[in-house]
Amino acid sequence: MSMPSEEEMQAAIAARDQSLDGHFFYGVITTGVFCQPSCSARAARPENLRFFSSIEAAMLAGFRPCKRCQPADGVARVERLVTVARYIEDHAAERMTLASLAAIAELSPSRLQRIFKAAFGVSPKAYQDAVRMRHFKQSLKEGEGVTDAIFASGFGSLSRVYGEASRNIGMTPKAYRAGGAGEMITYACRNTALGLMAMAATDKGVCFVHFGDDEESLIAKLKDEFPSAELSVSPAQAAPELDAWMQALEQHISQGAPRPDLPLDMRGTAFQMKVWQFLLSIREGDVLSYTELAAHIDKPRAVRAVASACAKNRIGVLIPCHRVLRGDGSLGGYRWGLERKRALLDAERERRTR
């Protein structure tokens, strides 16, 4: 941040302009004291003033902080601003008001807005958007400090990130930790009409249903999706719930029983969650296109992102991504192969007409 011109600084001192506090400090060589622009001390002669961009610079030049305006409090204020910035980082996915942030900083909302922008180059709101955007890009997998990145990247690139954030409005992701650090996940495999099925669950519910040809590759997939979780294979008697859930899903797939309403532990970005939630609401036997789905969730132009969210579904059949087709009615893609997609749709259509 550059200092105002010398004329502006002299005018600010004469006017005791509070809005420029923090933008510069001035020392008076006859007293050896340095002040904030708003200090109520008697005005010194212009030729006796020295200007500094920071408290450190003033003190390095041998000036003492003024007892009246206590410019060293600026340090405490910067610390409070950093506290606010950290709070925004930790709660970026939540709604927050300027008033609630101002309460944290013990400042008035308008003052927080002004000095936050002076310190970081953006308003608290823009800072939050930038954090969200960063979270989005990093998929929140690392939990790395955003302040560091923003300080390091400088205002120019921050404003670039902000520009992207405003173009991506509505895609603000929630905290997303698919890695499953420290979590216990139990899994088991079972044969179904769609081939071998692996189901895995956390204590919140089913987090993984995949289909494949052999147990080894299914477990490799599970490890891939939850690299940091503790996986344990579950004999039926040790996890009666998982066993019951697998049986219910198998009966749905193989014998046409109704789709079981199992507890799901879905993890994804806010956008993915929206897509998957919508899929859960589609009636059995109904199909729709990626374009229609995008329109239903009020993101008519996010067709490719919708298709990608479907392709990233980890909970096959239970989150019925197989009910989404291409615009021309062709099957499109399916994570577990088009044959399985066709079989699921045929079975559902048949049950509807029965």
Ligand SMILES: [Zn+2]
């Ligand atoms: Zn002073």
